[in-house]
Amino acid sequence: MSTGPWFYVDRGEQRGPVATADLASWIQSARLPRDVQVWREGLPQWTPAEALPEIASQIQAVAFFVMGANGPQGPVDGPILLEWVRAGHIGRETLVWRTGLPEWITAGAVPEIAPYFPAAAAAYAPPAAAVTAREARPVPDRDGPCPLCGDTRKMGPRARVLYEYWVCRKCNLRMTNRRQFAWLLDVVALWAVLAVIAFVLGAVGAAARADVSGVVAVLPWLLYGAWLLKDGFDGHSFGKSLMGLQVVDIDTEQGAGFGASFQRNLPMLIPFAPLVAAFQMSRGPRLGDGWANTRVVWKKYRGRGPF
Template sequence: MTDWFYADATHARRGPVPATELLRLYQARQIHDRTLVWRDGLAEWVPLDAVRGEFASAASPSPAASEWTLEALAPTQADVDGAPAPGDAWRPVTESAHAAAMPPAGASPYAPPTAPVAHTAAVVRGGAVVYIGFWKRVAAYLIDGLIVGVIGMVISVIALAVLGGILAVGGSDPAGNMGIVLLQLLSNLLQIALSALYYAWFHASSMMATPGKMAVGIKVVRPNGERISLLRGIGRYFSTILSALILMIGFLMIVFTERRQALHDLICDTVVVDKWAFTDQPELQTDGLGTVAIVVLAIFGALFGLGVVAIVAALLFASM
């Protein structure tokens, strides 16, 4: 006998139950034609109305049990209110109150729940969207810049040591002019490649954010809430170089554009939004800086101030 799962009035997954029990629930009006159901063999959750023919053998001979028309057993208004339409991008959740999405099409509903931000299918449109301003994005860039800088330095040291050894074995002087040029060129290329891969991969991942952006609670998406592709992520990284080359004007455009887009966002058709934007909980979005961003900006601001004081003191000492 086929076991079925169904979504109850609170959108929680119930089951497994046999077809006869599902029929009983329907007759008792605890579920209705728009209730989402699933059994092994179905690619995704479907409305009960779409598979009602499978329950003919489970129905009793009595008219009340065998009649599956909308007119005979139409759901009450209370059943309909709040029920998702069959075409909605909605999936029943597990028993956990915090689970927000079922597995994608083709996956078993027995799989553990995942956060809604982990799947492009979980995009929920129609709610308010908080676009992220200049300083919160600066805080994220500072974190990411520190991470990329440390990793890049380690990789560059290893690569330069290897190349220096190769040049020395080949009879070239690594400290010579040509050796210095090659080493510097390799170091720059490695840094660019690492940065491009870092930003593009994280932005195109299911997280839609780099570690810096995740720390301050923001993400990069298309204007419709979908995550960007790896190719678009690479293009966006190199577009940020353009934003910096024009005297940082590309970044300052965040302050003046309607959706707080920098030049590289406009070029690649992306937006930076709160991590809860385009989810089923848009009310959790915040337009302020947040604790992490404030702490990061304060720390880097203090370090910058100390650096300026040290430079000024050194210049004054040298002029004495």
């Protein structure tokens, strides 16, 4: 029996092909919902991934945590959680969390156990249409805990949007500062390298009594080229590496290559574009990210909320 490659529906668009292991890994990490619509050659129609044995067998059991009166309880697996639901120990509004979720959500919003609540049993039905990964994510809650640090004190009216997620003001500022400082470090590093090369060429030219002005005149163009490709080392530049940041492809979440780096940084050669980008960083996407289909993630919080 064929087990791939697979095609899947994400944000209303068909994507793929991908291997079975990759698809299962994305579902396990909650990047894709368990009922994401998938298809491969040999299947008569699009089918929820969790209904196919060749995918379901590679998805590890998910461990849940339940918010009780005395704090979080767990981890517990799915069958035990269902027993608690049937026994009435967990209500629809009880907060639960599992690996891959950016924040605590109500038990009634968890597809695995939602059908087992008496009040919802009759009304619950699997979605008839394909559910995209973005639609399946929990709705960002401005008044809930920050999906990055878990703090609620700086949410509410002071919360800010980062890649379509509400995060606390502190995390937003920390991310913005890291990106801007990484940019500054990249500028300083590239100019420092350029200055060293110019100094060495000047010293060599003086010793050899040769005119190296033509070679030195080419150095600014080398600087532009280095700037365009600086994020191509698996999404890392000098500054981003020091700041714990990485440029990734939105679809695959893999580090950016030199092609994506060229695309996202080319607009920065336009006059005043860096100034515009500096103000855009607080919300996430900046000039060039749309063209390159990239975003910047804070590796410390990879898998949470906007990252």
